[in-house]
Amino acid sequence: MTTADVSRTQAWLMAARPQTLPAGAAPVILGAAVAVYAGVFAPLPALAALVGALLIQVGTNFANDYYDAVNGADTDEREGFTRVTAGGLIEPRKVKYAMAATYGLAVVVGLYLVYIGGVPILVVGLTSIVAGLLYTGGPYPYGYYGLGDFFVFLYFGVVAVTGTYYVQAVTQAAGAFPTTIPAGTVPLDVVVVSLAAAGPSTAILVVNNIRDMETDRKSGKQTLAVKLGYRWSRVEFVAMVALAYVVPPVLIAVFGYPITVLLPLLSLPLAAGLTRTVLTRTDGEALNPALERTGQLLAVYSLLLAVGLVVSGVT
Template identity: 50%
Template structure:
């Protein structure tokens, strides 16, 4: 099998959303004088494997439900496009999640049983997005779950793996991370709005309509920047005005918002999707740097 096809199936443009919260959670732990390199590597690897497994599962499930048709504006999906037999995609899904479980076993041993729950619910959320009897992605709840699992759960779970405790600051720091992860899904669903509607996939973009979805995307992106310094503003321990550092990424955000607001063609929205992912990564790197500089 062509490796390029499997890379396409893994959807590398979505992987920054999995890596970014790990950086933030680890950086806050380091700001509190705790950094375990092996735990960081394991957490990052586990997050990437869960994301890849989720992408493969969605590829398989959407093809079975007829959501990925030939007239979609996004990249070709390997199952619906006939590039990989469905059974092979399903096996690859099991492999990705299986490897994530192995990484999770290490994290449970070194950090605690609580991470077992994080892993189980994260994998279930990935599978049930488009799989199962009532996939929540088809009911307009995808953005809620992305905010929770790519923001709140990912940042606080990473932080817990490092320090084996939870702090309210970790939850606040997770909010902008989750908002930008949500924005990635929002632009994806804005692009696929018409084909999703015809397939019976009632995403938030389908429910709101194109104009309100675009406004929602802009609000979500800019709200992330507004919430970035809140943990410091509310007196978070060891946090300083360095948490304003992510505002340096604002010039990257405005052009993407304009594209989503004004463009309807596939190439433009595909570019906006990729750039939103890179915006989140840049934002989280700057936020992580602000946390480390606060030490």
């Protein structure tokens, strides 16, 4: 399909990049599931966390599309999915307005979560939006300087899972708008669970950056993949995927979780096939599908772990 064949609706879907939404939803699902297991599940805060996370994800996608085009990072040589701003499918100002509107909706949803979670959630929400904007925007777009992987690991893993758990647990531990983190609302085992989302979420970015390594290098975009090269970027990918599969045995051995948390091991064949592709290919023809499959791996793994947690929590 050429850009001339793309309808306005298709163009906006391309800008929103729905294939990336598992990265926003998976950690919230895990945070809700571990809350069920711990007996602190609260449906409205969990739902608000999910909606807020997805809005921030879409807003960040709009921001990346806009700022990558403005900064000249998207060129004709790029092998990734079509970007609507650089491709001339949507006017830059409209993409910028969509970014602002989506983040604005996230703020509206966040007001409810701030009422429940207080200052800690206010800090999490604001820094999440700022991190999304500054990934490719602002005077020092940190995604261009090798810091994107760290922030994805932090916000799409640790912060998202523990934050989702917190807004549920805090309803039983404190009144409205707490100013500090009440005891027991961010236990260590939940932080460990968050690593199961942090690893595969970061792996998505690694695949993206391996695919774009040569064009990023030419445009001056110093992603971590550009800094590390193919060999060590692939090591990073394997480490991030492997991290997810280390989490269930640790939960069982250290925290006494039930054996049902081993359900994510059923996704190992998908992880193995994906890893073979990433270890041997650099072209968009192979890595574009691999990028989508990495998102699918995150979704499948997270759902399996969530089922293992929920089954144990309700029986």
